[in-house]
Amino acid sequence: MYFAGIDVGSTMTKAVLTNEGGELLSAVKGPTGPEHRRLANEVMRGALEQAGLQIDDISYIVATGYGRVNVPFADRQVTELSCHARGVFSLFPGVKTAIDIGGQDVKCMKINGGRLIGFVMNDKCAAGTGRFLEATAATLGIRLEDMGDIASKATKRVQISNLCTIFAQQEVVALLSRGEPLENIVAGLHIALASRVAALAQRLVIEPDLALTGGVAMNTGMVRAMRESLGRDVLVPEEPLLTGALGAAIIANEAYREAAEDGTLPTGTRRLEEATFFAEEDL
Amino acid sequence: MSDQSSGLSKAQEIYSNRSRRARELKAEGRKLIGYPCVYVPVEMLTALDLIPYRACGDIREPVTEADRALPGSFCAVMRSCLDCALKGKNDFLDGMVAIHSSDPQEKTARVWESYTDHPYFHFIDMPVTVRPEAVEYFTSQLDDFRKTLEAFAGRELSADRLKQAIDYHNRQRGLVRQLYDLTKTSPPAISGTEILQVVKAVMGLPVAEGNDLLTEVIGEARDRTDRPEKKPARLLLWGSTLDDADVMQVFEAKANVVMDDSCGGVRAYRADVKLTADPLEDLARYYLNEITCARTFRQASPGETSKAYTKDLQSRFGYLDDIIREWNINGAIMLLVRYCDPFAFEMPALKDYFESLGLPSTYIEYDYTTGALAPLRTRVEAFLETIA
Numbered sequence: 001m002y003f004a005g006i007d008v009g010s011t012m013t014k015a016v017l018t019n020e021g022g023e024l025l026s027a028v029k030g031p032t033g034p035e036h037r038r039l040a041n042e043v044m045r046g047a048l049e050q051a052g053l054q055i056d057d058i059s060y061i062v063a064t065g066y067g068r069v070n071v072p073f074a075d076r077q078v079t080e081l082s083c084h085a086r087g088v089f090s091l092f093p094g095v096k097t098a099i100d101i102g103g104q105d106v107k108c109m110k111i112n113g114g115r116l117i118g119f120v121m122n123d124k125c126a127a128g129t130g131r132f133l134e135a136t137a138a139t140l141g142i143r144l145e146d147m148g149d150i151a152s153k154a155t156k157r158v159q160i161s162n163l164c165t166i167f168a169q170q171e172v173v174a175l176l177s178r179g180e181p182l183e184n185i186v187a188g189l190h191i192a193l194a195s196r197v198a199a200l201a202q203r204l205v206i207e208p209d210l211a212l213t214g215g216v217a218m219n220t221g222m223v224r225a226m227r228e229s230l231g232r233d234v235l236v237p238e239e240p241l242l243t244g245a246l247g248a249a250i251i252a253n254e255a256y257r258e259a260a261e262d263g264t265l266p267t268g269t270r271r272l273e274e275a276t277f278f279a280e281e282d283l
Numbered sequence: 284m285s286d287q288s289s290g291l292s293k294a295q296e297i298y299s300n301r302s303r304r305a306r307e308l309k310a311e312g313r314k315l316i317g318y319p320c321v322y323v324p325v326e327m328l329t330a331l332d333l334i335p336y337r338a339c340g341d342i343r344e345p346v347t348e349a350d351r352a353l354p355g356s357f358c359a360v361m362r363s364c365l366d367c368a369l370k371g372k373n374d375f376l377d378g379m380v381a382i383h384s385s386d387p388q389e390k391t392a393r394v395w396e397s398y399t400d401h402p403y404f405h406f407i408d409m410p411v412t413v414r415p416e417a418v419e420y421f422t423s424q425l426d427d428f429r430k431t432l433e434a435f436a437g438r439e440l441s442a443d444r445l446k447q448a449i450d451y452h453n454r455q456r457g458l459v460r461q462l463y464d465l466t467k468t469s470p471p472a473i474s475g476t477e478i479l480q481v482v483k484a485v486m487g488l489p490v491a492e493g494n495d496l497l498t499e500v501i502g503e504a505r506d507r508t509d510r511p512e513k514k515p516a517r518l519l520l521w522g523s524t525l526d527d528a529d530v531m532q533v534f535e536a537k538a539n540v541v542m543d544d545s546c547g548g549v550r551a552y553r554a555d556v557k558l559t560a561d562p563l564e565d566l567a568r569y570y571l572n573e574i575t576c577a578r579t580f581r582q583a584s585p586g587e588t589s590k591a592y593t594k595d596l597q598s599r600f601g602y603l604d605d606i607i608r609e610w611n612i613n614g615a616i617m618l619l620v621r622y623c624d625p626f627a628f629e630m631p632a633l634k635d636y637f638e639s640l641g642l643p644s645t646y647i648e649y650d651y652t653t654g655a656l657a658p659l660r661t662r663v664e665a666f667l668e669t670i671a
Contacts, residue, residue: 066657066661078668079664079665079668080665081661081665081668082665082669105658105661116668117669118645118669119666119669120646121658121661121662123647
């Protein structure tokens with residue numbers, strides 16, 4: 001028996017396939033783009049190919065993420081908060097708090113035995129999210145994935161006072177024109193973002209183990225800055241982008257067992273191909 | 284949906300186009316006075332045959348005109364209200380009454396007064412404590428309001444007329460409470476979304492017409508066979524302004540909202556005005572003491588110097604305890620419109636209070652736009668997953 005989790009995030013779509021023992025069979029990532037449903041298909045097809053499976057081999061599919069409602073072939077939708085909690089717990093069984101920094105959200109989660117028991121999210125704007133780094137990287141003319149390395153070469157950290165993404169870009173321009181070295185500015189951006197996220201997380205009572213996930217956790221500079229801002233160690237999974245999809249696959253496995261017991265298993269065939277964003281009813 | 288002649292569908296129709304009925308009344312020669320907040324004593328308008336019309340914002344209308352006068356990081360409801368007014372959406376109003384329920388409303392009122400040309404405008408100052416001196420001061424403010432209203436209406440607002448109007452509005456309060464009684468069952472006989480639509484419709488109608496509509500809706504909902512679907516959670520929604528059915532539906536997609544503490548819902552109706560010899564003072568006492576909005580500061584006991592947190596929580600939020608038990612509520616959402624500081628500051632203490640009752644709660648801030656619906660859905664669903 002096989003299970004799938006698909007996480008349609010604001011920036012990236014991720015799909016994970018597992019067997020009934022919870023073993024990871026394949027994982028595929030792709031940019032989300034404007035057509036959620038079409039990409040959900042492509043990413044799922046990629047994951048199936050990698051695992052050498054057909055869509056009909058999958059017993060239960062859970063969709064999560066911002067675009068979870070746009071996955072017509074899923075059996076159930078679960079929020080990314082519950083899925084991250086479940087996914088992180090499967091990787092770090094001692095985890096009590098997790099912070100996921102995604103493209104448009106920051107989620108701080110309290111976890112008990114893999115279950116989400118409380119959370120806070122950014123509520124004013126995109127300040128404190130991956131978008132902050134993306135936008136400022138574009139202003140600086142550097143690649144997002146190089147930011148961590150650049151920051152590590154800093155001789156000092158420039159204070160970035162503005163957390164509004166737009167105003168921070170202006171501030172960066174002003175710093176550049178003042179002749180501030182790039183690496184010092186980038187280091188300053190990391191600590192500015194990390195302190196914002198830490199302040200949000202501290203609305204919850206942070207208990208160890210603490211894990212950091214989401215696309216931003218792939219940036220080593222951010223991991224360093226988060227450790228510093230929180231004053232404690234943070235665990236980072238090897239694939240920090242995949243915890244949501246992984247959690248969704250695990251929840252799919254559990255949901256399947258529950259449904260089998262209750263006799264409420266989903267029936268009918270899945271149609272991966274028919275699911276396009278421009279479905280007929282929308283025209 | 285039920286047949287067109289039913290009370291519920293009538294209420295839904297008024298809800299989705301409130302100004303249509305208002306314009307009809309205007310065409311019949313009636314005068315309508317707008318008010319943006321439930322602290323305005325609508326009884327005084329009714330007593331002079333003026334129709335109180337709750338002026339609302341619109342989450343579907345991008346704020347453009349109000350940007351000329353108000354900053355972006357400002358009460359999103361007031362910005363939207365003013366924006367609608369500046370775009371002429373309330374041009375049937377003969378006047379506007381605003382009140383110092385919060386600083387953003389006070390600032391917005393001044394702009395409103397300068398940028399629109401309603402024949403009548405009045406701003407009521409209102410204290411923020413419930414001390415006896417506050418009641419005295421507020422009564423004097425209401426007396427000033429009475430004078431400008433009398434000048435506008437061209438007749439006297441007698442104590443008898445005011446008492447009669449208070450009776451009508453008390454009857455409305457009783458009917459709205461009966462409406463909420465219908466959600467005590469599981470499944471509820473009426474959904475939170477329907478209640479919101481009915482209440483918002485009533486807030487734009489003459490009191491007697493509103494009472495007739497409420498009576499009709501209550502009778503219909505009581506006997507209906509097509510009750511709202513039973514959902515796994517019964518929620519209490521506490522917060523500043525929730526006046527849009529689409530926002531309410533985000534909550535009701537996977538839960539039943541059986542009670543609220545919102546100024547788009549029960550807040551203006553939970554208690555009656557108690558009549559004594561001086562109806563103006565009765566109104567002052569009622570609006571200061573009985574409306575539970577974070578803008579009013581409630582001390583456990585005025586003048587008391589010792590600080591007892593539990594006692595303080597009890598005096599500020601004790602009324603919610605009965606509601607939670609009577610309506611069998613198993614989750615509370617503290618819903619704030621962005622930049623609503625009075626409610627944001629109230630939230631941590633209320634969270635403690637809910638915790639002391641063993642009731643799970645979450646805090647969600649939303650932007651007063653349709654863009655807020657998707658992020659709102661994720662937060663609501665995640666909360667429901669934690670209490671499932």
